Structure formats: structure tokens, C-alpha cells
């Protein structure tokens with residue numbers, strides 16, 4: 001069976017899992033970062049409505065798939 005998942009796990013609680021067949025990337029972060037993040041993966045506060053917030057506090061109005 002062909003291996004389809006590449007996993008990178010860091011000592012600071014970040015896990016990246018790239019599925020080479022689905023071309024998807026799963027990102028997991030330790031719960032110790034709760035409400036301490038920002039950027040395109042969200043603020044890690046269980047509130048998806050404030051994900052994609054810019055450093056200015058404004059929300060991104062359009063996300064373009066590449």
C-alpha cells in the first residue's frame with residue numbers, strides 16, 4: 001500500500017499532516033495556544049466568525065482558491 005500521508009510534528013505542539021493523494025493539509029495546534037493565535041488558520045477561540053482577520057482588525061471579505 002502506498003503511503004499517502006506525510007506528518008510533521010513539532011515539540012511546541014504543532015502537527016502538520018499532508019495527504020499526498022487528496023492534496024490536503026491538516027493543521028493541528030496544542031490547546032495551550034487557545035485565543036493566542038491569529039491569521040489564516042483562525043484565532044483558535046472556537047468562534048469561526050472571526051477567522052481570516054487582518055492585523056488591522058478588519059475581516060477579509062473574499063478568499064480566493066488558488
Ligand SMILES: *[C@@H]1O[C@H](CO)[C@@H](O)[C@H](O)[C@H]1NC(C)=O
Nearest residue numbers: 045046047048049050051053
Ligand atoms: C465571534 O466573533 C465575532 C467577531 O469578532 C463576534 O461578533 C461574536 O460576538 C463572537 N461570538 C462569540 C460567541 O463569541
